[in-house]
Amino acid sequence: MKKIPPWLTLLILAPLLGELVSGHQPPLELCNPLSVLVLMLPYGFGALVCRELIRRWKKGWLSLVLLGVAYAFYEEAIVVRSFFDPNWMELNILKPYYVLGVNWTYAEMLIHFHVLVSIGASVILAEMLYPIRREETWLGNRGLTVCIIGLALWFPAGWLMTSHVPPWPGYALSWAAIAGLILAARFVPANFPAPVKRNAPHTLHFLLLGFINMTVFFVAVYILPEAWAPPLALSVTALILFDALTLWLLLRWSGNGGAWDDRHRLAWVAGGLGFFIFFGFTNDAEQFAGRSCVSGLAIIGLILIGIWVNRRRHEVLPSP
DSSP: OTTSOHHHHHHHHHHIIIIIITTSSOGGGGGOHHHIIIIIHHHHHHHHHHHHHHHHHTOOHHHHHHHHHHHHIIIIIIISOTTTOTTOGGGGGSOOOEETTEEHHHHHHHHHHIIIIIIIIHHHHHHHHOGGGTTSOOOOHHHHHHHHHHHHHHHHHHHHHOOOOOOHHHHHHHHHHHHHHHHHHHHSOTTSSOOOOOOOOOHHHHHHHHHHHHHHHHIIIIIHHHHOOOOHHHHHHHHHHHHHHHHHHHHHHHTTTTSOOHHHHHHHHHHHHHHHHHHHHHHHHHSOSSHHHHHHHHHHHHHHHHHHHHHTTTSOOOOO
């Protein structure tokens, strides 16, 4: 890894997780350079911008989460407008909940996904591969500017890809939400809540928590409505409370980030990705599209990272 700059690793890793490992795009899409440029590179730009900002601002995990939510709003509400589009390609397999022109449960799921996978898992794994450079910035001013311009160019590209015109109040509020989230990420205390030194539970706890969280979320949004469509208020509230419970357990077990190490972080990420890895195998069992190959490679990659992390677990490394 010393021969590969960390920014390049994150630039590649984010779209691999966000599009391929997640099963959103079949592997053959990589043969189309336009798909790579338009659909995948912005994931890398987004992850790099989010990570660069929290390192320049000297912030912690909460700022990364807030920027991840801002990224989700930018991609899904502003660029492709999937929050608002009733004919969005992924909505034909569920009964959408629309109020004021927004599919609320689908929007919740997308925010959840981008925070945990597109931004969170990508940054965590990339920093795990470069532990000595974890606290450093990985981009200069020119590199950060290029990433921001790349994200900005995604905006007109999205309008060319889809024709749906969203309701202007929701669209304006989405821009306001992005601005508010960025400001909150800039000024929230770096160590909030304060880290606690304690013995973290076994890594299996984090693995199962990540897997259960991602599985319940996707089952509740995609599968449950096919059999029973609970009221919108119940669905939205239940998903928020479930994520709040997951966060409470994660903070408690990790001592607010002061008790866990890379082994626990890897287990948490692997658990969340485990849902998509399992989906890749089951999807190919019905109709082969190469997703099982991606899932197999993802398992190998996570195992190799785990071996690397275990070999250096006794080293003194900067805290994330």
